[in-house]
Amino acid sequence: MQFSNGDIFVGEVIGTAILILFGAGVCAAVTLNHSKAKAAGWIVIAFGWGFGVMAGAYTAAPLSGAHLNPAVTVGIATDTGDWDKVPLYILGQMVGAAIGAALTWLVYFAQFGANEQPTLGIFSTVPEIRNPVANLLTETIATVGLVLPILALGLTKGLGESGTTILIVSFLVVGIGLSLGGPTGYAINPARDLGPRIVHALLPIPHKGTSDWGYSWVPVAGPLIGAVLSGLIFNAAF
Template sequence: MSNGDVFVGEIIGTAILILFGAGVVAAVVLNHSKAKDAGWVVIALGWGFGVMAGAYTAAPLSGGHLNPAVTLGIAIDTGTWDQVHVYVAGQLVGAMLGAVLCWLVYYAQFRANADEDLAQPTLGVFATTPAIRHPLANLVTEIIATVGLVLPVLAFGLTEGLGESGTSILIVSFLVVGIGLSLGGPTGYAINPARDLGPRVVHALLPIPNKGTSDWGYAWVPVVGPLIGAALSGVVFNAAF
C-alpha cells in the first residue's frame, strides 16, 4: 500500500467511524433529538457499527486501522514502522473531519444550546469524560480496555483466512461493542487516541453556544492510556504467540 492510499483510506475510514460514534452520542444526549435518553447500550452499538462501516470502507486502501493504538500494536508485532506516521496523520485528520460532520448533522440541536434553559455541556459528544475523575484510575482503565482491543486484533491475524474474508472486521466491530458494554462505564472507553484528540480539538474550535470546557487537563489520559495498552499488547503478543 502506498503512503497516499494509506493516508486517504485512514482519513475516510476514521471520519466514518467518528461520524457514527459521535453521532450516536449526540443522538442520545442532546436535547430535541429523537433518540434522547436511549441509553448506553445504544451508544456502544453505534460505536461498533461505526468501526464496521469505517474499517470496511478503508480496508482496500489502508487495511482499516482507524486507531493509532492498533497501528502501534501492529508495528511492534511486525517490526515495520515506516508507515506509522502516515497512518496516524490520516487517523487524526479523519477524526477531526468526522467530528465536523457530526456537528453539521446535529447543527440545530447544538444551536438550541443557545437557550439558557436548555444549555448543556457538549464535550461528551466529541470526546471522552470520566464518570469519576481520578486520573490514575482512569489511565489504568484505558490501558486495560485497550489491551482488550489490540491483543485480540493481533490474535485474529493468526486465524488463516479471517482477514481475507473480511470477517475479522466484523468480529472487531462486535469486540468494540463488548468493550463498551463491559469496560466503558468508568471513562467512556476512548481506546483510540485519535478518536478522542481529534474531536476534542474540533470541539474547542466550533462555535457551539454554551458548549462548556474542552477539558484539556484530562486530554492526556485517553491518549497516553491507549498507547501504553497498545505497547503492552504488542509485547505480550510477541512473547506469548
C-alpha cells in the same frame, strides 16, 4: 499486503471520519435535546460505536488495511518492528477524526444551535470519577482488550480475506463499551478522543463548556501504553 502512502492516508482519513461520524453521532443523538434518540442509553451508544467501526473499517480496508486507531497501528508496529508508516497512519487517523467530528456537528446543527448544556461528552471521553491513575489504568486495560485480540485474529487463516475480521472487531468494540466503558467512556483510540476534542474547542457551539485539556492526555497515553503492551505480549506469547 503492501499499501501505497497515498492509499494509506486516504483510507485512514475516510475510514476514521466514518467511524467518528457514527460514534460521535450516536452520542449526539442520545445526548442532545430535540433529538428523536434522546436518552436512549448506553447500550445504544455502545452499538453505535461498534457499527461505526464496521462501516469505517469495511470502507478503508482495501486502501489502508483499516487501522483507524493509533493504538492498533502502534500495537502492530510493536509486534512486527516495522515503524516506517506509523506517522502516516496516525496523521490520516487524526485528520479523519477531526473531519468526522465536524460532520457530526453539521448533522446535528440545529440541535447544537439550541444547546443549553456542556457537549464535550459528545465529542470526547469524560470520566465518571476523575482519578488520573484509575482512568489511565482503565484506558490501558481496555485497549489491551481491543488490540491483543486484533493481533490474535490475524493468526486465523481466511478471516481477513473474507472480511470476517472486521465484523468480529466491530462486535469486540461493542463488548468493550458494555463491559469496560463505564469508568471513562472507553476512548481506546487516541485519535478518536484528541481529534474531536480539538474540533469541540474550535466549534461555535452555544454553552458548550470546557474542552477539558487537563484530562486530554489520559485517553492518549492510556491507549498507547495498552498498544505497546499488546504488541509485546503477542510477540512473546504467540
